[in-house]
Each structure stands twice: as C-alpha cells, then as structure tokens.
Amino acid sequence: MSVPAAGTWMSDGVQTAEIAASSADPKGAAVRLQDVSKIYQSRQGEDIVALERISLDIAPGSFVCCVGPSGCGKSTLLSLLAGLIAPTTGRTVIDGAEVKSAHPKVGVVFQSDLLLYWRTVLDNILLPVEIKKLRRADYEKHALELLEQVGLAGFEEKYPSELSGGMRQRVAICRALIQEPGLLLMDEPFGALDALTREQMIHDVQRMWMRVGNTVLFITHDIDEAVFLADRLLVMSPRPGRIDLDLTIDMPRPRQQSDIHENPNFARYVRQVREIFEAKGILKA
Amino acid sequence: MSQEATVAVSPGTEKKRQVKKPRGEPLLERFSALILAAFILLVWQVSVPLSGISEFVLPTPWAIASRIVTDFPLLISNAYVTLFEVLAGFGSAAVIGVPTALAIFYWRPVERAVYPLLIALQTIPKVALAPILVLYLGYGWAPKITLAFLIAFFPIVVATVVGLQSLDKGLVNLVRSMGASEWQTFTKIRLPAALPNIFGGFKVAISLSVIGAVIGEYVAAEQGLGYLQLLANSQFDTTLNFATVVMISGLGVMLYFILTFVEKKVTFHRESAK
Numbered sequence: 001m002s003v004p005a006a007g008t009w010m011s012d013g014v015q016t017a018e019i020a021a022s023s024a025d026p027k028g029a030a031v032r033l034q035d036v037s038k039i040y041q042s043r044q045g046e047d048i049v050a051l052e053r054i055s056l057d058i059a060p061g062s063f064v065c066c067v068g069p070s071g072c073g074k075s076t077l078l079s080l081l082a083g084l085i086a087p088t089t090g091r092t093v094i095d096g097a098e099v100k101s102a103h104p105k106v107g108v109v110f111q112s113d114l115l116l117y118w119r120t121v122l123d124n125i126l127l128p129v130e131i132k133k134l135r136r137a138d139y140e141k142h143a144l145e146l147l148e149q150v151g152l153a154g155f156e157e158k159y160p161s162e163l164s165g166g167m168r169q170r171v172a173i174c175r176a177l178i179q180e181p182g183l184l185l186m187d188e189p190f191g192a193l194d195a196l197t198r199e200q201m202i203h204d205v206q207r208m209w210m211r212v213g214n215t216v217l218f219i220t221h222d223i224d225e226a227v228f229l230a231d232r233l234l235v236m237s238p239r240p241g242r243i244d245l246d247l248t249i250d251m252p253r254p255r256q257q258s259d260i261h262e263n264p265n266f267a268r269y270v271r272q273v274r275e276i277f278e279a280k281g282i283l284k285a
Numbered sequence: 286m287s288q289e290a291t292v293a294v295s296p297g298t299e300k301k302r303q304v305k306k307p308r309g310e311p312l313l314e315r316f317s318a319l320i321l322a323a324f325i326l327l328v329w330q331v332s333v334p335l336s337g338i339s340e341f342v343l344p345t346p347w348a349i350a351s352r353i354v355t356d357f358p359l360l361i362s363n364a365y366v367t368l369f370e371v372l373a374g375f376g377s378a379a380v381i382g383v384p385t386a387l388a389i390f391y392w393r394p395v396e397r398a399v400y401p402l403l404i405a406l407q408t409i410p411k412v413a414l415a416p417i418l419v420l421y422l423g424y425g426w427a428p429k430i431t432l433a434f435l436i437a438f439f440p441i442v443v444a445t446v447v448g449l450q451s452l453d454k455g456l457v458n459l460v461r462s463m464g465a466s467e468w469q470t471f472t473k474i475r476l477p478a479a480l481p482n483i484f485g486g487f488k489v490a491i492s493l494s495v496i497g498a499v500i501g502e503y504v505a506a507e508q509g510l511g512y513l514q515l516l517a518n519s520q521f522d523t524t525l526n527f528a529t530v531v532m533i534s535g536l537g538v539m540l541y542f543i544l545t546f547v548e549k550k551v552t553f554h555r556e557s558a559k
Contacts, residue, residue, distance in 0.1 A: 082458075083460055106462070112452070116456075118477050118552065127473070130473070
C-alpha cells in the first residue's frame with residue numbers, strides 16, 4: 001500500500017465477497033426507451049435527426065456501453081436519460097416513471113470533471129445533496145467513504161486546482177455516486193485523460209460498479225474501452241442516430257487489462273464493432 | 286497513474302511550495318517597485334535645490350511630506366468629504382449596476398433595449414457632464430455623488446454581464462441534472478463563478494469614482510480635496526497642492542486595497558480559477 005490513489009477499488013481480495021453480495025441484491029434502475037426520436041433544428045432550419053426511433057430495454061444492474069463516432073446521437077441519448085432534453089417522439093422511462101426533468105435516481109459524470117473551483121473536494125461531492133435540500137450531515141460520512149474508495153482519503157479539504165486530472169475525475173464520480181443513483185450515466189468520462197490514467201480509471205470503474213451494482217450507461221468512442229467494460233454493447237452510427245448492433249459481451253469479471261488482449265473473445269468483439277464502422281465508412285480499411 | 290501517485294503521497298506540498306516561492310526571490314526583485322520609487326523621490330529631492338528651481342514652483346518630496354504632517358487636520362477633514370462622495374457614488378453604482386447586469390443577462394428584451402443604450406452613453410465623457418450636473422443639482426453633495434456614480438456604473442455593469450455570460454455551459458447542465466432550480470443555479474454556480482469578474486469591475490469603478498468626485502469638486506464645491514486643491518492654487522500654495530494630490534491618490538489606493546481584501550474574503554483565490 002504505497003500509493004493512496006491505488007485504493008480499495010483495486011484490492012481484489014476484499015472485493016470478491018462484496019461482488020457476490022451486490023449481485024444478489026441489485027440496486028440498479030431499469031431503463032426503457034420506447035420509440036424515442038430526437039430531431040434538432042439547424043440554424044438553416046433543416047431537421048437534424050440525432051436519434052431515430054430507438055427502443056431499448058436496459059436490465060437493472062447491467063453495464064451498458066454505447067460506442068460510436070461523433071454525432072451518432074450517443075450524447076443525445078444520455079441527455080434524454082438525464083432529463084436535460086425532451087424527446088421529440090417516444091418515452092423515456094426509468095424504474096416505471098417517465099423522465100420529464102432531472103430524475104432523482106440518476107447520477108451523471110460528464111466528459112470534463114466540472115468541479116467548482118471555489119469549493120473543496122468535500123463540498124463539491126455534497127453539491128447534489130445541497131441542491132436537493134437534504135441534510136448535509138447525513139451524507140458527509142458517505143462522501144468520505146467514497147473518497148476513500150477512490151483512493152483520495154484525506155483530500156476532502158483540498159481544492160480542485162490542487163488535484164491532477166485523474167483525481168478530479170474521481171471526485172466527479174464520487175459526486176455522481178453520493179446519492180447512490182440507480183442509474184449512473186457516464187459521458188466519455190475519461191476522454192480528457194492521458195492513456196495511463198485512463199487505463200487505471202477504466203479498471204477502477206469496473207471495480208466500483210461490481211461493488212455498487214447499479215445500472216451504468218457508459219458512452220465512449222473508444223472500442224477497446226467499451227468492450228472491456230460492457231455487459232452489453234450498443235454500437236451506434238450517425239445520420240440518423242441508430243443502434244446498429246446490440247452485442248452481449250460475455251467475458252468473466254473482474255476483467256484484467258493486463259491479459260484482456262490475449263482473450264480471443266475480446267478480439268472477436270472488437271473486430272465485430274470495427275466491421276460495422278468499416279461498413280459504414282466511419283473507419284476505412 | 287504514476288504522476289498522481291507522487292502527488293498523493295504528500296498531499297499539500299504542492300500548495301505550500303507555491304506560497305513559499307516569492308520568499309525565495311532575491312530581495313532586490315521583491316522590492317524592485319519600492320526601490321525604484323525611492324530612487325525617483327531621491328532624484329527629485331536632490332535635483333530641486335541643485336537646479337535652482339524655487340521650492341515655490343516645485344516643492345521637494347520632503348517639503349510635501351512635512352506639509353501633510355503639519356496640515357493633516359485640514360487635509361483629512363476634506364478627505365472625509367471626498368471619501369463620502371466616492372463611497373456614495375460607487376456604492377449606488379454597485380447596488381444599481383449589479384441588478385441591471387442581472388436583468389440584461391436574464392431578459393432578452395432588456396438586453397436588446399438597455400445594453401446598446403448603455404454603450405452609446407458610455408461614449409459621452411462623464412466629466413463633461415459635471416457643469417450640467419451643477420446646474421441642476423447645485424453646489425452640495427449631489428452633483429459629485431452623481432458624477433462618481435455615472436463614471437462607476439458602466440464598468441460594473443459590463444464586468445458583471447461578461448462574468449455571467451462566460452460561465453461554462455457544462456456547469457449549467459451539471460446542476461440541472463441534479464434537479465437545480467434557476468435560483469439555485471444562480472446562487473450555486475452563476476454568481477460564484479462571476480464574482481472574480483464582478484470584483485474586477487468594482488476595482489476599475491472605485492478608481493474612476495475618485496476621479497468623478499474630484500472633478501465634481503473642481504467645478505463647484507465648498508469642501509473636499511478637489512476644492513482644497515483649487516484653494517491652494519488660488520493662493521499659489523504649490524506645496525499644499527501637491528500634498529492634496531498625495532491625499533487623493535492615497536484615497537484611491539486605500540479603497541482599491543480594501544476591495545482586494547474583501548474580494549479575497551468573498552471569492553476563492555483567483556490563480557486557481559482555471
């Protein structure tokens with residue numbers, strides 16, 4: 001235990017028992033999209049179809065990755081579920097309730113950490129609690145536990161400017177988890193991080209999810225990252241935004257990045273996704 | 286991960302190092318401004334008698350300083366008058382300017398109607414209004430406070446609007462995803478993020494307010510530092526004139542530092558803004 005940043009998420013021995021417990025008691029939310037379309041108006045007045053008639057059911061507690069190029073509507077999908085935008089047609093339902101505005105069971109991690117620089121790490125994590133006008137004291141202990149789990153114990157009084165990019169994104173994840181959301185939405189959360197930090201974060205997110213057992217929708221444009229993390233992989237393509245492939249990723253967990261590339265299944269899944277992008281002309285062979 | 290690890294092992298060292306850094310600088314560099322100022326004053330002090338210029342025409346810094354000491358009651362009682370005008374003018378500019386900026390930011394029609402008008406009015410040199418203000422408002426406090434207000438208003442409005450507009454849109458989405466109301470978005474995100482800009486506007490405005498008040502006193506007054514200067518002029522009292530200039534700049538510097546102090550208390554230290 002030389003490095004605090006490599007905290008509990010990584011200590012495999014402790015995890016196994018917790019994983020068993022969490023899978024017996026799924027805390028995830030069920031997500032259903034019915035015929036959801038989203039059409040934007042461009043400045044010239046043309047219709048831009050960001051999502052076209054998407055129907056999708058996400059099982060509670062599953063880790064769903066959504067991979068596709070820019071403009072394929074994956075971020076639109078996330079904004080719909082976060083209640084930030086309304087669909088043009090169709091319904092978005094989380095645990096039986098239609099999403100009309102921000103849903104209390106949803107936590108979001110954005111591409112940039114979006115920490116408030118004038119607040120300490122702890123105050124940043126407690127921001128959702130303040131906004132929902134809940135008692136701060138009830139959540140402080142949980143916030144400190146979350147920090148410990150992401151290897152940032154003792155950093156609660158620091159300011160974001162004193163942390164590295166990876167640490168800041170960990171704090172953003174803690175903030176999304178503070179109210180134990182049934183659905184965690186992650187919008188290219190590691191896109192701004194360097195390769196090594198990113199690899200560590202991917203590993204840590206798997207740990208976090210195995211422990212918490214919530215439903216995760218993880219959006220990325222990195223095929224390897226998506227295959228590594230997903231139970232279920234949605235491959236999307238743009239104009240109009242559609243789901244081209246709905247792939248079940250069947251590989252045992254915890255997955256290890258050290259040997260995942262030697263796994264023939266991993267290579268097969270990655271190839272399947274690539275073939276779609278090549279067929280669509282997104283990747284040129 | 287490795288670069289995080291080095292930071293993580295010793296949390297806090299980064300910050301301490303930053304704080305300590307200036308102390309490591311050579312003395313000459315740290316006090317370079319003070320040393321230069323002292324040098325200029327020294328040259329001034331020495332060259333007046335050497336050049337044969339009469340102290341009546343150009344008093345030495347020492348003469349000015351001793352005059353400030355001997356005539357301190359006179360100077361300070363007039364300084365209080367000017368200070369009051371500045372504070373009243375600046376205060377009302379802040380109290381009216383910040384809400385005006387909020388209205389411009391939140392309501393499109395206000396932005397469309399008021400903002401261009403404000404910018405057009407800004408092209409009028411405010412000091413040119415001083416004689417007119419005297420005409421309407423008389424010889425008392427009112428024209429000075431009005432001038433200090435007019436000159437301070439615009440920078441406060443513009444700085445506040447810019448501060449509100451420059452907010453990262455992602456932050457708005459973040460708090461909306463938490464279910465924040467528009468009021469909460471304002472108090473938790475917009476206002477704290479705009480505070481450094483608002484204080485930037487305040488600092489420009491307070492220095493301008495001093496100019497406004499003094500100009501107002503030049504035009505017509507019975508008290509205040511501007512009035513005292515005119516009095517000294519009429520009596521060919523150059524030393525008192527210079528002493529008053531020192532008092533006016535002292536007033537500006539003092540107000541500026543008070544604002545900086547308040548800013549540090551209210552907002553988070555700026556260097557970590559990005």
